[in-house]
Amino acid sequence: MSNILEVEDLHVSFHTYAGEVKAVRGVHFTIGQGETVAIVGESGCGKSVTAKSVMRLLPSPPAQYKQGSVKFQGNNLLDATEKDMRRIRGNQISMIFQDPMTSLNPTSKIGKQIMEAILKHHDISKKAAAEKAVEMLKLVGIPQADKRFYQYPHEFSGGMRQRAMIAMALACSPRLLIADEPTTALDVTIQAQILELMKDIQKDMGTAIMLITHDLGVVAEMADRVVVMYAGQVVESGTVKELFAHPQHPYTMGLLNSIPRLDMDKNQPLSPIIGTPPDLIDPPEGCPFYARCQYAMRICKHHDPDLEKVKTNQWAACWLHHPMAHKRVSS
Template sequence: MSEENLLEVRDLHVSFHTYNGEVQSVRGVDFQVKKGETLAIVGESGCGKSVTSQSIMGLIPQPPGKIRSGEILFEGRDLTRFSEKQMEKVRGKEIAMIFQDPMTSLNPTMTVGRQITEGLEKHQRLGKAEARQKAVEMLRLVGIPSPESRMNQYPHHFSGGMRQRAMIAIALACAPKLLIADEPTTALDVTIQAQILNRMNDLKKQLDTSIILITHDLGVVAETADRVAVMYAGKVVETGTVEEIFNRPRHPYTWGLMGSVPRLDLSSRETLRPIPGTPPDLLQPPQGCPFAGRCQYAMKICKTQMPETTEISGFHRTACWLEHPMSPAVTPPNEWVGGGSQ
């Protein structure tokens, strides 16, 4: 494991057993998170983003879920081998998570202040008075007004944006080394979104925290991320820096994502270009490239063999048969932001 990497996920496979069979939700995912950087994981709903993050936190319910194989190396320690008792010492203290829906993630029977002090007392061994003072500081840090009085209120007293800020305060209270933010701005208006993203960036700099940002909002990615991993049907199909993914994408699925982003410079006659078709059934995943059934550039080999990952540059990699020397030349569409070329 590289000393620069805080986290390395290697060939991760996660499945869920259902009445209809085994759903292969994550199928050989690989990525790294360096110290102090933000990695965005993007893709359609159901592509495996949240399952991957829950696997890192050790929150996959077993059964019906199961990590079938692979490694999750956090500072060189394989979290897949940790017991529940060992993971309890990691969660909150070293790795924290902002969940997708704060209303269902916050405990409605506990005050917001108590939900922050609980972790401080457990992981940092603070006394009640000291933990309360620290909790007030965290609420103030995430921009909640009158934090002293808000400490004694319950989640239903908070607005949606304030609940999300409270979740961030809980997650960052113990200064974790890694923060996983699963759709942290879902269902929030754009003004509150911007405030929360700015706050996360500020806290990242202040606390030197690495972030995994899970989202389908490419605008959020452009504002906050350093590197991007594009997931489709349980696999990472392309990775690169934000500039590489937005200006020089190489995978047809990434082209499709970029083409479906609303843009102000489109004329009234131009419309968004949705990706035709539907994702594959992960009860019976395809043998070849998972995007082959929806790809206008698909060749015969795409449907029978999964392409190997090709290194485009130091950080930029993609899994696509179009990168093979014997593949036909293809000019990518230029509707996506940046308008770069292959």
């Protein structure tokens, strides 16, 4: 499988009155054609900043791409001009934003908003664009698409707004779809429908998906591979099967232990991760998880471990995998 996206050593900072916030610090990952890769981690770990960096949607200033590359189909998007990015956004790379109500224009009809992307990137008539927009609404399962085409966002339910966002994102058949918390504001029934819809569309269109979420249930349902982020860094990555069965970083273990499972005893308490993430204005010199880690060693405080291969399809940034470590991560 060839890679459609390659993010290498990405560093992104925000310059504020309080100081430089190092939001993303040396992120590496790849996404293959037709593959779903989930980026997971708690709030503030850099997931959405990474996603918006791929689309070059961060305002500069205050954002600054310090170093690294974001290669889409072999071309570094960080070197692309704004004119080049306007040709790519919504056409070759599309994004489903976290809150469809704030992402959709409340003063514009749904059909017109879907037509905008089609007319922007394709040399077709307004009539043909309108027919394509109705077709996309039908594709995402919106009933009475001919009628809904003329309605405003406030006339749609939350689930239908999210479907309309997906229709808009897929209108130009993108090679890569970035989904930033696509089911956060939805109830579990609608969430399941949206995830099933995304899988069906991916199967039909062969679109690669970059899924940004903190919901490990969604990851288990959707993803082929997982990238776990903490304090702006990748601390573990691997296939869904291996990462869920044999987590290799204490942070990943903590995430998995903090969610309920069907095989748990009803009286068994959940195990939250104690403490808070570090301040990224002044990040620690060693492992960023040091202060919250039950396995922490002296070296962890002063030296940040590299992301290294620990299993066939699994990488982790943890000193516990060093041969001289006094306690190894259980596998």
